[in-house]
Amino acid sequence: EAGVVQSPRYKIIEKKQPVAFWCNPISGHNTLYWYRQNLGQGPELLIRYENEEAVDDSQLPKDRFSAERLKGVDSTLKIQPAELGDSAVYLCASSLGDSHGTQYFGPGTRLTVL
Amino acid sequence: SQQGEEDPQALSIQEGENATMNCSYKTSINNLQWYRQNSGRGLVHLILIRSNEREKHSGRLRVTLDTSKKSSSLLITASRAADTASYFCAPWTNDYKLSFGAGTTVTVRA
Numbered sequence: 104e105a106g107v108v109q110s111p112r113y114k115i116i117e118k119k120q121p122v123a124f125w126c127n128p129i130s131g132h133n134t135l136y137w138y139r140q141n142l143g144q145g146p147e148l149l150i151r152y153e154n155e156e157a158v159d160d161s162q163l164p165k166d167r168f169s170a171e172r173l174k175g176v177d178s179t180l181k182i183q184p185a186e187l188g189d190s191a192v193y194l195c196a197s198s199l200g201d202s203h204g205t206q207y208f209g210p211g212t213r214l215t216v217l
Numbered sequence: 218s219q220q221g222e223e224d225p226q227a228l229s230i231q232e233g234e235n236a237t238m239n240c241s242y243k244t245s246i247n248n249l250q251w252y253r254q255n256s257g258r259g260l261v262h263l264i265l266i267r268s269n270e271r272e273k274h275s276g277r278l279r280v281t282l283d284t285s286k287k288s289s290s291l292l293i294t295a296s297r298a299a300d301t302a303s304y305f306c307a308p309w310t311n312d313y314k315l316s317f318g319a320g321t322t323v324t325v326r327a
Contacts, residue, residue, distance in 0.1 A: 145305050145317030204309040208259035
């Protein structure tokens with residue numbers, strides 16, 4: 104069974120440019136998460152989807168970040184415009200959405216903003 | 218806010234030795250999970266312990282949970298070079314969130 108797929112794996116952009124990350128979760132997983140992981144830190148939740156509904160976006164900086172999960176399958180996270188402080192690894196995870204919360208992570212996208 | 222806090226921040230051991238790391242958290246939990254992250258890669262789920270369990274084993278891993286002290290420990294026995302990674306505890310709270318700490322970086326020397 105394929106795991107969580109993310110692309111691109113690496114992205115280097117100039118500040119003020121837009122950037123988008125794509126995630127395809129494990130088949131059948133209704134819950135999808137986007138995390139940001141800064142160097143030397145653990146992942147921090149940005150947004151959680153249940154099917155196509157964003158049920159927790161309290162940590163998403165809505166002035167520049169947006170996300171969508173059309174049709175409740177794959178998802179896109181966008182930053183516009185990017186700032187230097189956005190340099191991080193962006194991780195996507197999915198789960199069955201059961202009460203245990205075990206999550207399966209993709210390899211992440213490493214973003215560098217110059 | 219990050220709930221799980223791992224201790225120590227870094228650990229260096231000889232191959233074959235045991236590695237122990239601790240985790241503290243702040244609020245009530247449904248369960249507590251441990252994840253591993255190899256350099257530059259995504260996180261992999263290792264083990265989950267429910268709030269009504271005190272100890273759990275999986276292969277060379279042993280996890281304990283003390284809800285009265287809001288703490289957990291992860292023991293890796295007979296370590297191998299492949300165990301070199303960062304280990305994160307993640308309490309699963311009642312608002313359906315995993316809250317990761319900064320992790321413990323484990324280096325296993327040959």
